[in-house]
Amino acid sequence: MEKKKIIGYTTGVFDMFHIGHLNILRQAKAQCDYLIVGVSTDELCASYKKKAPIVSFEERKAIVEAIRYVDEVVPQINRDKYAAWEKTPFDVMFVGDDWKGSPLFNELEEKFKKVGVRIEYFPYTQGTSSTILRDKLEKMD
Numbered sequence: 852m853e854k855k856k857i858i859g860y861t862t863g864v865f866d867m868f869h870i871g872h873l874n875i876l877r878q879a880k881a882q883c884d885y886l887i888v889g890v891s892t893d894e895l896c897a898s899y900k901k902k903a904p905i906v907s908f909e910e911r912k913a914i915v916e917a918i919r920y921v922d923e924v925v926p927q928i929n930r931d932k933y934a935a936w937e938k939t940p941f942d943v944m945f946v947g948d949d950w951k952g953s954p955l956f957n958e959l960e961e962k963f964k965k966v967g968v969r970i971e972y973f974p975y976t977q978g979t980s981s982t983i984l985r986d987k988l989e990k991m992d
Contacts, residue, residue, distance in 0.1 A: 859883030860929045860941035864891045866904040867912045871975070873918070877972050879945040880920035887939055888915050889927035899930065931963055941968065948972040 861879050865872050880886045893908045904911065908926070916924045925939060931945060944963070950956045951972045960970055 856884040857882070857943060858869050858941040859886045859943050859945055860889065860932075860935065860939070860943040861886070861890035862891065862932070862935070863869055864896055864900075864904055865943070866896075866906050868906075868911075868914050875945065875973055876915075876918055876920045879971075882945070882971060883943060885922045886920060887923045887925060887941060888921050889925050889935060890915050891927045895928060928991065936963070936966070936968060944968060944970050946970060946972055947975045949975045 859879050859882060861875060863872065863875070876886070876888070890908065890912045891904075893903055895903070897906050906914075912924050912926070915921055925935075926934070936944075946956070956970065963970060
């Protein structure tokens with residue numbers, strides 16, 4: 852009997868691709884056979900971050916597609932992870948541990964548990980983020 856392939860899913864803006872992004876993709880791929888990555892659209896970023904990414908969606912998508920750990924890239928058009936699962940089913944979702952224990956993810960864990968999906972939390976890469984990079988660039992002006 853053939854072992855079931857584990858499908859993983861993670862999302863992000865992936866603006867100004869950096870080591871934190873690479874870490875989560877590497878760690879996710881190590882725990883699944885097929886990794887799907889949702890890249891946030893420019894419109895989604897503007898709707899909740901109130902600022903546009905520095906790198907356009909098409910370029911961010913192309914960068915993520917080129918990473919060897921990634922098997923498939925899909926546009927993330929909203930933040931509803933359950934709706935993403937309904938459209939593109941997966942077995943495990945990977946997310947930074949800064950979300951662990953939040954009301955949003957506590958609710959999501961309960962919802963996913965009912966359909967056999969688990970959430971795996973990874974340590975947040977300290978000292979680097981797109982926000983930190985953006986701040987450094989602004990200070991250089």
